[in-house]
Amino acid sequence: MGHESELSHEGERMISAPSPEKEKSKRLAGKVAVVTGSSRGIGRAIAKALAAEGAVMAVHYCRGRDSADEVAKDFERAGNKVAVFQADCSRPEECHRLLEQVARQLGKVEILVNNAGINRDRSIRKMSAAEWDEVVHTNLNSVFHCTKAVLEPMIARGWGRIINIASIIGQTGAFGQANYAAAKAGVIAFTKSVAQELARYGITVNAICPGFVDTDMISNMPAAAKEAVKSRIPLGRFGDADEVARLVRFLCTEGDWITGAQLNINGGQFM
Ligand code: NAD
Numbered sequence: 001m002g003h004e005s006e007l008s009h010e011g012e013r014m015i016s017a018p019s020p021e022k023e024k025s026k027r028l029a030g031k032v033a034v035v036t037g038s039s040r041g042i043g044r045a046i047a048k049a050l051a052a053e054g055a056v057m058a059v060h061y062c063r064g065r066d067s068a069d070e071v072a073k074d075f076e077r078a079g080n081k082v083a084v085f086q087a088d089c090s091r092p093e094e095c096h097r098l099l100e101q102v103a104r105q106l107g108k109v110e111i112l113v114n115n116a117g118i119n120r121d122r123s124i125r126k127m128s129a130a131e132w133d134e135v136v137h138t139n140l141n142s143v144f145h146c147t148k149a150v151l152e153p154m155i156a157r158g159w160g161r162i163i164n165i166a167s168i169i170g171q172t173g174a175f176g177q178a179n180y181a182a183a184k185a186g187v188i189a190f191t192k193s194v195a196q197e198l199a200r201y202g203i204t205v206n207a208i209c210p211g212f213v214d215t216d217m218i219s220n221m222p223a224a225a226k227e228a229v230k231s232r233i234p235l236g237r238f239g240d241a242d243e244v245a246r247l248v249r250f251l252c253t254e255g256d257w258i259t260g261a262q263l264n265i266n267g268g269q270f271m
Contacts, residue, residue: 026054027054027253028252029055031055031056033057034109034112034113034150036098036114037061037062043113043165044067048245049249050113051075055111056081056082057080058084058106059072059082059084060085062116065084081106083105083106089142089146090134099112108157112150113163113164114146114187118138118217120134121180127178132179134179135180135183136182136186138183140187155198158202160198160201161203162203162205162206164188164205164208167184168212168266170188171185187207191207191262192260206258207263211238211264212266213239214240229269233266233267233268234268251263
């Protein structure tokens with residue numbers, strides 16, 4: 001899997017056909033879901049949780065096609081319809097191209113999980129404008145552009161779920177993370193505003209604010225810093241990506257009366 005020769009001219013590839021019998025009993029059967037940054041980490045776990053409920057999955061990656069293909073292959077084995085898409089979400093035109101391709105290839109987008117994100121930590125005295133911009137473009141502007149790109153068809157269908165992966169850092173701020181904190185706080189405020197605008201069309205918009213979750217994003221943290229953080233978490237440990245994924249699944253399957261929420265999942269670190 002994953003060879004360029006298998007790509008269509010749009011940089012996307014359908015991997016498998018649906019299995020209607022298997023999908024019937026599942027709560028998201030036939031719903032098309034896009035999770036940005038779903039080739040690894042929290043995004044991967046979210047895609048897995050939605051796929052397990054029968055969603056038609058658009059697996060998206062920025063770099064690292066092989067892991068995206070691996071994720072897609074797993075879904076395919078489980079009988080899901082799935083396709084893989086590449087895009088750099090720090091660029092507005094790529095967000096729009098991504099969502100247009102998904103809609104064209106999979107028919108529609110009903111669930112959008114804005115998960116793609118980066119950190120470029122540095123104290124404000126040392127932070128460059130480029131580091132500020134990169135984080136704001138990837139973590140905040142992408143949420144605006146991806147949402148815009150799915151909006152009108154979602155309104156026309158009268159149903160949609162938009163879930164934005166924010167962060168505890170957007171609620172508390174953090175030393176060395178002015179760019180990341182500002183972007184994530186922006187995501188939370190964006191969520192509340194758009195939720196008010198879209199409720200009348202059957203679209204819910206929520207933000208999930210994870211605390212520290214063991215993924216590549218925090219793999220470079222020094223061990224001592226990790227221990228210091230853990231000591232401030234009442235439940236005494238970092239979270240698991242699957243725990244965040246279960247919350248996303250809940251919002252998509254049972255959270256019909258939840259919108260504009262910022263849902264904490266942080267072991268009690270911020271209440
Ligand atoms: P990760 O580094 O494993 O995953 C980040 C994902 O974003 C990857 O799939 C990557 O391909 C994608 N991505 C990065 N830049 C991109 C770009 N320009 N275009 C498209 N995709 C891009 O980290 P993670 O922990 O899985 O992070 C997922 C989300 O969860 C992020 O938004 C992150 O801010 C948020 N989050 C993480 C933690 C944590 O402790 N790990 C805590 C709170 C919030």
